[in-house]
Amino acid sequence: MNTQNTEKQQEELQVPTSLSVKNAAQVLRMPEDGLPYLRHDRAAELTLDAGSLSTQDGRITDFSHDESAEIRVDASGCAIVPGFVDAHTHLPFVGWRAEEYAQRVGGTSYEELAALGGGIAASARAFAEASDDAVLEQSGSLAHEMLMHGTTAFECKSGYGLSIEAELRALRLAMELDKQVEQHTVSTALLVHAVPPGLDADTWIDQVKAAMPEIRDKTAAQAVDIFVETVAFSNKHLEHLADCASEFGLMLRCHVEQFATHHSVPVAPSVGARSVDHLTFMHADDRAKLADAECAAVLLPGAEFLGEERCPRARELAHAGAICVLGTDLNPGTSPIISIPLIIGLAVRRYSWSIREALLAVSLNAAWTLGLSAQIGSLEVGKQADFLLLDGPVEEIPYRFGRNPVAACFIAGRPVYVRPDAKERFELPATMQ
Numbered sequence: 001m002n003t004q005n006t007e008k009q010q011e012e013l014q015v016p017t018s019l020s021v022k023n024a025a026q027v028l029r030m031p032e033d034g035l036p037y038l039r040h041d042r043a044a045e046l047t048l049d050a051g052s053l054s055t056q057d058g059r060i061t062d063f064s065h066d067e068s069a070e071i072r073v074d075a076s077g078c079a080i081v082p083g084f085v086d087a088h089t090h091l092p093f094v095g096w097r098a099e100e101y102a103q104r105v106g107g108t109s110y111e112e113l114a115a116l117g118g119g120i121a122a123s124a125r126a127f128a129e130a131s132d133d134a135v136l137e138q139s140g141s142l143a144h145e146m147l148m149h150g151t152t153a154f155e156c157k158s159g160y161g162l163s164i165e166a167e168l169r170a171l172r173l174a175m176e177l178d179k180q181v182e183q184h185t186v187s188t189a190l191l192v193h194a195v196p197p198g199l200d201a202d203t204w205i206d207q208v209k210a211a212m213p214e215i216r217d218k219t220a221a222q223a224v225d226i227f228v229e230t231v232a233f234s235n236k237h238l239e240h241l242a243d244c245a246s247e248f249g250l251m252l253r254c255h256v257e258q259f260a261t262h263h264s265v266p267v268a269p270s271v272g273a274r275s276v277d278h279l280t281f282m283h284a285d286d287r288a289k290l291a292d293a294e295c296a297a298v299l300l301p302g303a304e305f306l307g308e309e310r311c312p313r314a315r316e317l318a319h320a321g322a323i324c325v326l327g328t329d330l331n332p333g334t335s336p337i338i339s340i341p342l343i344i345g346l347a348v349r350r351y352s353w354s355i356r357e358a359l360l361a362v363s364l365n366a367a368w369t370l371g372l373s374a375q376i377g378s379l380e381v382g383k384q385a386d387f388l389l390l391d392g393p394v395e396e397i398p399y400r401f402g403r404n405p406v407a408a409c410f411i412a413g414r415p416v417y418v419r420p421d422a423k424e425r426f427e428l429p430a431t432m433q
């Protein structure tokens, strides 16, 4: 967790010091403590027994009720689950591309739109024209909507800069956003997103390499990212970026196999990638390599659904034991989705996943992808108390598709969002009423 987050936690710890939630119908727990991630062939071992949860100074202390806690919450009929971790978003950005969505629904391809100056280039223009305040205002408001849907930590990516200077600006704005929102954030430098106008891919990679010391020294980026696709970069560029990542101590993430098969999957895990994201067109022969690797398979069913892409072989990936993760891919082009409950609904239906598999993919495994699973991502004594109160059993999340089940959201033991109808469940100290 970066320094800003540590400072943020200390602020949050001032109120309250203790909190206890009692009588939940379900509490989602891992089969054992201390796991960095859980491979999906073990997802059935997650437990959902009835219970309570208590916190002190922002951390989980116990799974029993503490009647002396400063804040007491009645969770009858509710589920307690870890706060959702959205491991793949493109915040901060500004503007929307609704007209492109209408064109794509009408049959225009993403590649055709890109050739007409749409796609990433359109968002890059909007980013260049907007003031810092405008970018932060839209991004902050999206982060608040995410909070109301249970997201307590998320990834930010640059990528709409298309010049080193503008990418540094995006990463600086991500640091600003982190200060302004309740959630914990982790920044990824998606420097290798689209080939900037007037350059070729090799020249851009050289510029990125030269900028790495500045990225390390002036931003909070913890990872670098690349888009490997016919219209973007190649596996050779992926290998070059892997060298940069290891030289500068950053994690490597990659957008791969989204629109066609490029066999980037055997390459990415073999050069130490933390995650491979999208995987719609991953070749079946590459599955075993990923299932054995310490590399997350980040699936983005919202982008697939809105792009009318085919489904990745998610059932087989889970069965093979890959570290499966779900994210919104929140971005103004292919996935303007903020809601993890919606993503869970899509994954359960389209991937034939169980609710346990979907919840694992938005909690511990997503936290591991961001390098945060020692602190958050599961309900364990000693971990930071980031959790949600859902207003019904977890099985209702995918079933009541499109509905938001989040009644309250807690970060570091502090209620940061309480839905109006859930307020009566809370017994607050006089100073907080």
Ligand SMILES: [Zn+2]
Pocket (backbone or CB within 6 Å): 088, 090, 255, 329
């Ligand atoms: Zn993406």
